[in-house]
Structure formats: structure tokens, C-alpha cells
Amino acid sequence: MAELMTIIESHLVAKGFDGRSRAGADGTEYLSISVVALVEAAEELKRQPGVVLIGLWAAEAFGAPGFTLFYAFEQRGAPAFFILEVRLPGNRGMSIAGEFPAASYYEREVSDGFGIEFDGAFDRRRLFLHEVYPDGCHPLRKSFDGGKVLPARITPEREYAFREFGGEGIYQIPVGPVHAGIIEPGHFRFSVIGETIFNLETRHFWKHRGLEKLAEGRTADAVVQLAETVSGDESAANACGLAMAIERVAGTVVPRRAWELRTAALELERIYSHLGDLAGMVVDVAYPAGAAPFFILREEILRWNAELTGSRFLKGFIVPGGVSRDIPIDFLEDLHEYTECFLARFDAALDDIYNSAWVIDRLETTGIVKPELVSPLNLTGPVARASGARVDNRIDHPYGLYQELKPEIQTDEAGDVLGRFQVKAGEIEESLRLIRDAVNLEETGPVRAECRPGSGYAAAAVEAARGQNLHWVYFKNGRVDRWKARTASFSNWLAMEHAVIGNIVPDFPLINKSMNLSYAGNDL
Amino acid sequence: MSLSQIIGNILGPKRAAALVFNESEFEKIGLELKGEIDRVFGRSLAIRELDTGSDNAVEIELNNLGTPYYDVERFGVCFVASPRHADVIIVTGAVTLNMAEAARKTYEAMPQPGWVIAVGDDACGTGLVRDSYAVLGAADKILPVDFKIPGNPPTPTDIIRGLLAFMTTILSQKKKR
Numbered sequence: 001m002a003e004l005m006t007i008i009e010s011h012l013v014a015k016g017f018d019g020r021s022r023a024g025a026d027g028t029e030y031l032s033i034s035v036v037a038l039v040e041a042a043e044e045l046k047r048q049p050g051v052v053l054i055g056l057w058a059a060e061a062f063g064a065p066g067f068t069l070f071y072a073f074e075q076r077g078a079p080a081f082f083i084l085e086v087r088l089p090g091n092r093g094m095s096i097a098g099e100f101p102a103a104s105y106y107e108r109e110v111s112d113g114f115g116i117e118f119d120g121a122f123d124r125r126r127l128f129l130h131e132v133y134p135d136g137c138h139p140l141r142k143s144f145d146g147g148k149v150l151p152a153r154i155t156p157e158r159e160y161a162f163r164e165f166g167g168e169g170i171y172q173i174p175v176g177p178v179h180a181g182i183i184e185p186g187h188f189r190f191s192v193i194g195e196t197i198f199n200l201e202t203r204h205f206w207k208h209r210g211l212e213k214l215a216e217g218r219t220a221d222a223v224v225q226l227a228e229t230v231s232g233d234e235s236a237a238n239a240c241g242l243a244m245a246i247e248r249v250a251g252t253v254v255p256r257r258a259w260e261l262r263t264a265a266l267e268l269e270r271i272y273s274h275l276g277d278l279a280g281m282v283v284d285v286a287y288p289a290g291a292a293p294f295f296i297l298r299e300e301i302l303r304w305n306a307e308l309t310g311s312r313f314l315k316g317f318i319v320p321g322g323v324s325r326d327i328p329i330d331f332l333e334d335l336h337e338y339t340e341c342f343l344a345r346f347d348a349a350l351d352d353i354y355n356s357a358w359v360i361d362r363l364e365t366t367g368i369v370k371p372e373l374v375s376p377l378n379l380t381g382p383v384a385r386a387s388g389a390r391v392d393n394r395i396d397h398p399y400g401l402y403q404e405l406k407p408e409i410q411t412d413e414a415g416d417v418l419g420r421f422q423v424k425a426g427e428i429e430e431s432l433r434l435i436r437d438a439v440n441l442e443e444t445g446p447v448r449a450e451c452r453p454g455s456g457y458a459a460a461a462v463e464a465a466r467g468q469n470l471h472w473v474y475f476k477n478g479r480v481d482r483w484k485a486r487t488a489s490f491s492n493w494l495a496m497e498h499a500v501i502g503n504i505v506p507d508f509p510l511i512n513k514s515m516n517l518s519y520a521g522n523d524l
Numbered sequence: 525m526s527l528s529q530i531i532g533n534i535l536g537p538k539r540a541a542a543l544v545f546n547e548s549e550f551e552k553i554g555l556e557l558k559g560e561i562d563r564v565f566g567r568s569l570a571i572r573e574l575d576t577g578s579d580n581a582v583e584i585e586l587n588n589l590g591t592p593y594y595d596v597e598r599f600g601v602c603f604v605a606s607p608r609h610a611d612v613i614i615v616t617g618a619v620t621l622n623m624a625e626a627a628r629k630t631y632e633a634m635p636q637p638g639w640v641i642a643v644g645d646d647a648c649g650t651g652l653v654r655d656s657y658a659v660l661g662a663a664d665k666i667l668p669v670d671f672k673i674p675g676n677p678p679t680p681t682d683i684i685r686g687l688l689a690f691m692t693t694i695l696s697q698k699k700k701r
Contacts, residue, residue, distance in 0.1 A: 130622040139657050149657050151621060177626045180605035182573045182586050185623060205620045208576045210658030229652050231676065232581025276584070279591075295591035302588075312679060313581050520580045 050076035056106035057484040095121040113140035128205040136373040165191040184519035195438035231521030237464030238319040244460035250453040258322030263438035267431040273465035295350035321451030363418035367511030379466020386419035393463035560691035572610035578617030583646040615663040
């Protein structure tokens with residue numbers, strides 16, 4: 001049994017609470033406790049080194065009437081996840097946002113979806129249900145039939161209350177939801193003194209599409225298709241994360257060949273995503289000629305995706321049990337060859353940027369994410385790594401071939417835009433190496449195993465381009481009863497509000513681009 | 525950057541010249557589109573993109589149209605920052621409840637005559653999320669859609685081909701009037 005689990009369990013027993021722990025099919029440690037014991041457990045968990053809240057979600061009618069809350073934790077250095085299962089007799093829970101600030105966002109999400117209230121919560125505003133949803137509408141409840149919602153009239157009293165900032169010379173700039181570029185909708189409320197940002201409040205979920213409700217009743221294949229639409233440029237990562245959770249429920253062993261091809265797809269996705277970010281950052285400092293090589297390389301990778309899998313966004317390729325089609329060896333040989341030619345041109349493009357003082361001047365010291373924010377907010381991916389955190393789901397919780405491929409972690413200490421630029425550039429080169437090492441050009445084999453989940457639940461996490469994406473799925477008689485996806489974007493968006501403070505408004509697009517968080521993947 | 529590097533950049537062989545773009549089909553459609561835009565819109569077509577609930581793949585492809593491989597501005601297609609500057613609104617994604625009001629306002633800000641093109645399966649009404657409680661439906665549920673370019677997502681070439689077909693319908697509308 002995992003060490004952390006033993007500590008928490010014995011702590012609770014000593015305090016007179018009773019909890020039963022067990023290992024799940026996914027290697028995750030589960031501990032069922034009451035809502036009163038939760039606060040005690042949270043306090044004890046906070047005292048343990050390196051414990052981070054990585055997810056919080058609810059399920060209804062999960063084995064028994066009423067609600068069950070799931071608090072997912074990880075401890076830096078421990079491969080297994082740790083999930084507290086809290087049974088709620090009614091619809092009142094306890095907030096643990098005091099111990100784990102990341103909980104606040106999750107608690108608001110659970111309140112919207114299920115109508116569960118959290119005692120002690122410091123922020124009770126709605127999250128993904130905007131004012132247009134009538135009061136008392138909780139779409140993730142089983143009693144909600146999933147049909148259409150009659151939009152409510154938006155009166156001034158029902159309007160969303162942004163935090164108030166007053167004082168001499170402070171004014172607000174509201175931006176969005178519809179922005180000036182070809183970009184997803186979101187709202188940013190800047191409080192500004194002169195040109196300097198004093199505070200930023202983001203309001204998202206304009207694109208809330210109700211994906212988790214749509215998953216209910218679907219088969220394994222159909223729900224993975226839904227995962228691909230969480231965020232278009234994370235299609236492979238989310239399909240893989242959910243497929244892994246489903247495979248754990250079904251007890252499926254994915255063939256090695258399938259993992260080779262999955263790894264290639266996952267790393268290609270990281271490469272094209274990061275290339276877009278590098279190009280975007282360079283465009284945002286008004287150097288389009290410097291960005292052009294990155295755009296060209298990205299387009300080539302998108303074409304490779306189409307060549308290899310039939311989709312420029314790798315959609316429909318990763319399926320429960322493996323991959324949907326084999327890739328001919330000669331295609332893969334060509335890909336190997338291409339990576340060489342890619343690397344030379346990529347390095348030349350990077351040299352151009354690193355030798356351009358005016359570009360570096362804009363990137364350096366801009367939008368710093370302080371390292372002490374990483375654990376409380378559960379920051380993940382390049383955003384965390386650029387602030388010195390050695391976190392990477394491929395290394396911390398290895399899946400597929402990553403145990404043997406041993407990806408080399410890319411980190412930076414500065415936490416600024418330049419740091420994120422360098423981390424992403426380093427990761428592109430490392431991903432090329434992983435693709436070359438993952439794909440065996442000699443042997444082939446089956447690419448898909450049978451995967452028939454019956455009943456049960458499991459969690460799985462992948463390292464998407466933006467960081468750790470967590471999937472948890474509960475199957476009942478071969479159909480999805482509850483699917484929860486928590487993307488890296490959902491974790492990382494809060495970092496934006498901190499990173500922009502003290503910067504000037506014109507640098508906001510640059511900071512935003514350096515993190516490149518997904519709106520669709522956040523809003524679900 | 526040293527002086528010899530700068531001179532080398534001007535006079536030396538360009539890195540891009542070494543890359544062979546086999547884009548004859550895209551070139552052909554693009555030039556045809558340019559001809560149509562010249563005739564109908566007076567040399568340039570101004571497009572405002574409006575995302576009402578896509579998964580962002582369509583946005584990435586629309587952005588790609590402006591990158592060096594495609595560079596559609598040379599055909600007279602430009603993406604503008606405000607609906608007030610737009611001839612056409614391109615809607616991507618099913619219309620979510622949360623976005624409906626903002627989408628209406630964006631459309632109302634466009635000068636008339638203006639057109640609406642739905643791009644991507646979700647905006648065209650055949651996407652995965654059409655039955656969700658959180659979406660009103662396809663783009664035509666709240667905006668007068670003139671033309672549809674389906675795909676999950678449509679490739680840059682699909683989009684340009686769609687724009688060309690859209691020009692043809694505009695032309696026939698004009699003749700009828």
C-alpha cells in the first residue's frame with residue numbers, strides 16, 4: 001500500500017474516523033471517508049510534502065443514492081494517484097479551498113453541475129452556467145433529462161459580479177468574449193493604472209458544450225470520439241487519456257505496436273502545438289518573418305498527421321484497445337528521414353530568434369509565473385516547467401512506452417515568456433527523439449486489442465502539449481455513466497491572472513500566447 | 525546580426541527556396557477566387573471570424589490560411605478585427621447558450637449587406653454536440669446563414685474551395701436582383 005495512504009488512514013483512525021482504503025484497477029489508491037473526515041484528511045494531506053490536488057468531481061447515484069465526491073491527489077515522486085471518495089448524505093459538502101486553493105474552481109464547477117453546496121467556500125459564483133441558465137438548473141444530475149434548456153431572462157441582479165477594484169486612477173478594460181483575432185471566446189476584465197495591469201479577472205466557459213452530459217449512455221468507442229472534441233489540438237492526448245481509463249476498466253492490454261503508433265501521434269501533436277506557440281509569440285512581438293519558419297514546419301507536421309492517420313488533427317486514430325489503423329512501414333521510414341531535415345531547419349529558425357535582441361527583450365521578464373504558485377494552483381505542463389517545477393506526467397506517471405523511452409524533462413527557472421519559449425523549443429527536439437525511438441521499423445504486430453468495458457471505474461492521465469490531462473470514467477453495463485475530463489487548461493488558466501500583474505496591457509497577448517491555454521478544453 | 529549576415533540574407537539563397545511546395549490545386553482555386561472577389565467585392569473580401577462553440581480545430585485551419593504555405597491575403601481574402609469592417613462573418617462551432625447573445629450582437633454590428641458562412645460540422649449542424657442541452661443548435665439557429673462549408677475540420681483547401689463556391693452563389697443572387 002502506498003505510504004501516503006497509510007499515513008492518512010492511520011491519522012483518520014486515530015481521530016476516531018473510519019475509512020477503508022483499497023487499490024483500484026488503475027493502480028490508484030482509493031479511500032472512502034465521510035464528509036466530516038474530509039476536512040481532517042485535507043489538513044493532514046496539506047502537511048505532507050509535495051501533495052497536490054489534481055482534480056475534484058462528483059458523480060450521482062454512484063453505487064448508492066445521493067452524491068459521491070472524488071478528490072484526486074498526487075504526491076510528487078509517487079507514481080500512484082490518491083483519490084478520496086466522499087459520500088454525501090445530502091447536497092452539502094465542505095470546502096477545502098483553504099487548504100488547497102485549486103479546489104475553489106472545482107467546487108464552483110461541481111455546484112453548477114450538481115447543485116452541491118460547499119460550506120466555507122469563499123467564492124460561490126457560477127462557473128460554467130452563465131446567467132442565461134435558469135436558477136436551479138443542474139444539468140449533470142440524473143434527473144436532468146439532457147434536453148434543451150429554456151434560456152432565462154438576464155436581469156441586472158442576476159448578472160455576474162466581477163470583483164470590485166477602486167482607487168484613484170484605477171479603471172477597468174473589459175475585453176471579449178469576441179476578440180479581435182481568429183481566436184476562441186473568453187472575457188478578460190483588466191483593472192489598470194495607466195498602462196500597468198493591477199488586476200485581471202478572467203471569465204470563461206462561453207463555449208460550454210455540455211460534453212460530460214453528452215457522454216452519458218455512450219459506448220466506449222463513442223465516448224472517445226467525444227473526447228477528441230474537447231479541444232481540437234489535443235485530440236490525440238484526450239483520446240489516449242480516456243482510452244487508457246476505459247482499457248483499465250475493461251482489463252485490456254494494448255498491443256506494443258499500438259503503443260508505438262500512439263506515442264508517435266502524441267508527440268507529433270506536441271510538436272505542432274508547440275510550433276504554433278513559438279510562431280505566435282514571435283508574431284506578437286511584431287516579427288512575422290521570424291515566425292514564418294515555425295509556421296512552415298507546423299504545416300508540414302499537420303500534413304504528416306494527415307498522411308499517417310488520415311486527419312490533420314489526428315482525429316479518429318486512437319481508439320479503445322489501440323489504434324484504428326496500422327501505418328505502413330515505408331511511411332514511418334519517411335517520417336524518420338523527415339525528422340532529420342526538420343531538425344536542421346528548426347535549429348536555424350531558433351538561432352534567428354535567439355540572435356534577435358529586440359525579440360528577447362520583449363520575452364524576457366514578461367509575464368512571470370512565480371514558482372510558489374505551482375503547487376497550490378496545480379499548474380502543469382510547460383507553464384509549470386518554465387517556473388522550475390520538475391513535473392511531467394510522462395515521467396511522473398509513465399504510461400505506454402514512456403517508462404522505457406525516458407523523456408528528458410525540459411525546465412527553466414525564470415518563469416517568464418522567454419522561459420516558456422525555451423521549454424517548448426526544447427520539448428520539440430525531445431519529441432522528435434521520442435518518435436524516432438518509439439517506432440520500431442523492423443517488426444509489426446496487431447494494432448488493436450478487444451476492449452469491452454463492463455462495469456467499474458478508473459482514472460488515467462496523459463501529458464498533453466499543455467500539461468497533464470486527467471480522465472476518469474465510470475461504466476455501468478458497458479455504457480458510460482459518468483465521464484470527467486480535467487484538462488491542463490482548466491488547471492493553468494488561474495496562472496494567467498497572476499502572471500499579468502505588473503505587466504502592461506499590450507504584453508497581455510504575448511503572455512496569453514506563451515501559455516496557449518485552450519478555451520474549448522477549459523469550457524468543455 | 526553581423527553586416528555579412530545581413531548582406532547574406534539579402535543576396536544569398538533563401539531557405540524557403542529550398543522547399544518545394546506542391547500547391548498547384550490551391551494556387552488554381554486561389555486565383556479563381558481572386559477573380560471572383562475582384563468582380564463581386566471590388567478586390568477584397570473582409571471576413572470576421574466568430575467562434576460560437578467550436579473545438580478550436582477550425583480556428584487553427586483559418587489561422588493557417590494566413591501562414592506562408594497558403595498566404596490567402598494575396599487572393600484578396602483578409603480577416604479583420606471587427607465586425608464593423610466585415611463583409612462576411614464566418615461562424616465556427618455550434619451556438620452555445622452562453623455565446624448566443626454575443627453572437628447576435630456581433631452579427632448586428634456588421635454593416636449590411638453582409639453574409640454569414642458556417643464553417644465546420646458543428647456550425648453546419650452535423651457535429652457531435654448538436655443534441656446537447658448547452659447548445660441552441662447550428663449557426664442557422666440564430667443567424668441567417670448564407671453558405672455552409674462542412675468538415676471536421678475542413679482543410680485550408682476545403683475552406684478556399686468553399687469560399688469560391690460561395691462567390692458563385694452571391695453572383696447568381698446578384699443577377700436575380
